[in-house]
Amino acid sequence: MNRRRALIALLSLVLLAACQRALFSPETADQRFTRWHRAHAAEAGAYQAWLASQGVADVAPLSSLLRTSRRWRQCDAPEFAVPPRAGWAQMPPTLRLLRLLQAEGLADGGHIRSGWRNARTNACSGGSPRSRHLANRALDLDLASSVTAARLCGYWREHGPALRMGLGFYSPEHIHIDTAGFRTWGNDHTRRTSLCVQPPPAL
Numbered sequence: 221m222n223r224r225r226a227l228i229a230l231l232s233l234v235l236l237a238a239c240q241r242a243l244f245s246p247e248t249a250d251q252r253f254t255r256w257h258r259a260h261a262a263e264a265g266a267y268q269a270w271l272a273s274q275g276v277a278d279v280a281p282l283s284s285l286l287r288t289s290r291r292w293r294q295c296d297a298p299e300f301a302v303p304p305r306a307g308w309a310q311m312p313p314t315l316r317l318l319r320l321l322q323a324e325g326l327a328d329g330g331h332i333r334s335g336w337r338n339a340r341t342n343a344c345s346g347g348s349p350r351s352r353h354l355a356n357r358a359l360d361l362d363l364a365s366s367v368t369a370a371r372l373c374g375y376w377r378e379h380g381p382a383l384r385m386g387l388g389f390y391s392p393e394h395i396h397i398d399t400a401g402f403r404t405w406g407n408d409h410t411r412r413t414s415l416c417v418q419p420p421p422a423l
Contacts (some may be wrong), residue, residue, distance in 0.1 A: 249299075253283040256300045261310050263302045270308055276277075276315040279322070280329030288334045290360070295344035303336035307356035313399040314357055317383055321397070322385075326367055326375060333394070334360035348409060352386070358398035360390070362413075373416035376404060389415045 246254075257264055264282060271277040286300040293299075303311070321327035324370035336356040337345060363372075369392050376387045381402045388396035388405045392415060406413025 250283060252299055253286075256298075257283075260300075260302065266303050267308065270313070271312070274312040276312045276319070279315040279319045280332055281383075284330050284332040285335050285359075287332055288336055288337050291343040291345050295341050297341040297344065301336060303356040307336065310355050310357040312326055313384075314359055314397065314412075317385060317397060317399055318359060318361075320379070320383070321375070324375060327361055327397075328364065328371055331362040333360050334358075352398040354401045355400075358386075358396060360396050362395065363366055363393050363395060365393075365416075369415040373404075374412070376416055387414075387416065389413075396413070 224335070257403065264286065268277055268282050283300070283344075284304060288297055288299060289295060290299050291297075318327055318329055322329060334345070334353060336349065337351070337353040337360075339354060342351050342353055343349075347353055352358075369389065372387065372395070376385055379385065380387065384399045384401050386398040386400055386403050387397070388395070388409075390407055404414040404416045405411055406417075411417055
């Protein structure tokens with residue numbers, strides 16, 4: 221009987237420890253992607269192979285590129301998704317733009333927070349009904365602290381027309397890029413609030 225009680229007590233401690241690890245050591249984004257990828261390996265692999273055929277598979281990790289929205293939890297949406305095949309051809313120009321920005325030290329493909337979004341996730345995320353995310357043509361990224369709006373806007377002014385670069389600012393650290401036309405906007409989706417038009421507030 222004492223041995224049985226000791227075994228029950230030991231199992232209880234093991235279970236308690238496991239619960240504590242689950243509570244205080246939540247999954248990382250990479251761990252969540254690994255778990256998601258197990259169930260979507262075929263479709264994710266097909267998309268990655270197609271991007272490789274276009275010479276852009278190396279621009280951003282798939283775990284970053286397939287993120288749907290910063291607000292995926294609030295929107296009860298999947299954190300990762302492969303865009304519909306009909307939209308695959310829209311992404312390479314934007315990835316080529318991202319490659320150029322990375323070469324200038326202005327962006328990092330590992331910091332993508334949103335790529336393709338379906339209509340429901342886009343609406344919940346505050347996206348425009350005409351959002352380029354719906355067409356798999358846009359990326360939202362977090363910027364490193366060393367990247368200033370002034371540098372990014374300078375690049376946009378000089379190279380944006382030829383690249384058909386759209387540049388949106390949710391904040392000085394959170395941006396949107398696409399290749400759907402040379403334009404810029406700020407957090408109210410209008411040009412007048414863009415940090416490329418209005419100078420960033422003094423610190």
